[in-house]
Amino acid sequence: HAPNIRPIIRPLDEAAINRIAAGEVVERPASAVKELVENALDAGAKRIGVEYSAGGKVLIRVTDDGCGMTPDDLPLAVARHATSKIDGSDLLNIRSFGFRGEALASLGSVGRLTLTSRAEGHDGASLSIAGGRMGDVRPAAAGRGTVIELRDLFYATPARLKFLRSDRAEAQAIAEVIKRLAMAEPQVGFTLTEVSDDAPRVIFRADPQSGDFFDALHGRLAHVLGRDFIDNALKIDVDRGGLRLTGYAALPTYSRGSSVQQFVCVNGRPVLDRALLGALRVAYYDFLSRDRHPAAVLNLICDPERVDVNVHPAKSEVRFREPEAARSLIITGLRTALAHAGHRASTTVAD
Ligand code: ADP
Numbered sequence: 001h002a003p004n005i006r007p008i009i010r011p012l013d014e015a016a017i018n019r020i021a022a023g024e025v026v027e028r029p030a031s032a033v034k035e036l037v038e039n040a041l042d043a044g045a046k047r048i049g050v051e052y053s054a055g056g057k058v059l060i061r062v063t064d065d066g067c068g069m070t071p072d073d074l075p076l077a078v079a080r081h082a083t084s085k086i087d088g089s090d091l092l093n094i095r096s097f098g099f100r101g102e103a104l105a106s107l108g109s110v111g112r113l114t115l116t117s118r119a120e121g122h123d124g125a126s127l128s129i130a131g132g133r134m135g136d137v138r139p140a141a142a143g144r145g146t147v148i149e150l151r152d153l154f155y156a157t158p159a160r161l162k163f164l165r166s167d168r169a170e171a172q173a174i175a176e177v178i179k180r181l182a183m184a185e186p187q188v189g190f191t192l193t194e195v196s197d198d199a200p201r202v203i204f205r206a207d208p209q210s211g212d213f214f215d216a217l218h219g220r221l222a223h224v225l226g227r228d229f230i231d232n233a234l235k236i237d238v239d240r241g242g243l244r245l246t247g248y249a250a251l252p253t254y255s256r257g258s259s260v261q262q263f264v265c266v267n268g269r270p271v272l273d274r275a276l277l278g279a280l281r282v283a284y285y286d287f288l289s290r291d292r293h294p295a296a297v298l299n300l301i302c303d304p305e306r307v308d309v310n311v312h313p314a315k316s317e318v319r320f321r322e323p324e325a326a327r328s329l330i331i332t333g334l335r336t337a338l339a340h341a342g343h344r345a346s347t348t349v350a351d
């Protein structure tokens with residue numbers, strides 16, 4: 001740092017820009033899986049297969065039966081800030097998981113990414129991009145839908161690679177992501193498979209659930225969280241002032257020793273929102289001893305204009321225009337349901 005040398009300001013090149021963005025969007029293999037599966041859901045997939053090896057460090061492959069992409073779409077899909085989901089004029093009305101147009105460009109800059117896709121009425125094609133360098137669009141045999149293969153994640157950013165945890169820990173984080181999304185999308189089928197030198201091993205499988213939303217959710221939660229959860233859960237469906245809260249909340253008798261079974265979505269998007277999880281705790285305060293934690297799977301539905309999902313690149317945080325309304329609906333909605341259930345239980349005992 002010689003004081004009398006004036007630093008030169010220059011624009012970063014595209015590859016560097018993408019790697020910097022990747023640092024925010026893709027923290028670990030599980031975040032890559034989240035982005036790819038959300039893309040499949042946005043594409044209207046009914047069945048999504050996820051394969052990985054070495055905790056996702058060596059391979060992540062996501063296969064979907066969604067709308068697919070045309071050969072001309074492929075270079076755009078991996079271009080930064082290109083998206084089919086919004087036109088940029090209305091950041092307040094976002095209904096899809098994606099909208100930033102960053103995930104594929106980021107993944108293609110820090111790993112080796114191959115897209116193979118076919119849209120209805122078009123030929124199949126594939127395109128590879130590795131370390132930010134894009135290959136050519138090539139014809140490829142493909143069923144309708146998309147296969148995205150990500151190999152050697154972070155090979156282009158060795159510093160990040162060093163921060164990854166053991167294969168086992170990364171695999172577990174991938175399974176968590178899949179289970180969260182499976183609970184948010186009960187009508188979609190999910191399969192998670194670990195690929196190793198030995199035979200592939202199915203880690204998690206959830207068949208698409210039919211029926212109305214609550215039927216489907218009921219079936220899916222029985223599968224993901226277990227019969228014990230759902231047999232002890234109250235159906236929640238309350239609305240107030242344009243906000244609606246749906247889901248299942250476990251009776252206090254089915255409490256947990258930690259917060260592992262607390263899942264909150266906002267407009268179908270799994271979020272890790274302290275205020276909302278805090279509201280869940282407050283709702284159960286009078287019903288649980290201090291060392292016990294509630295179990296619930298909730299979805300808060302509101303006009304997309306009332307919630308900002310563009311707070312963080314990974315989109316796991318949201319900001320409400322009226323945060324108190326969201327909190328208070330969770331607190332009063334759950335309290336009422338729990339009090340009602342308690343009343344029912346005590347009158348049954350009295351009978
Ligand atoms: P975003 O999801 O924010 O739009 P991405 O980088 O994740 O950004 O994806 C870029 C674009 O590539 C999407 O807008 C979509 O048009 C297309 N795309 C990505 N994955 C799929 C998929 N599985 N099926 C169909 N189209 C896809």
Ligand code: MG
Binds near residue numbers: 098
């Ligand atoms: Mg996306």
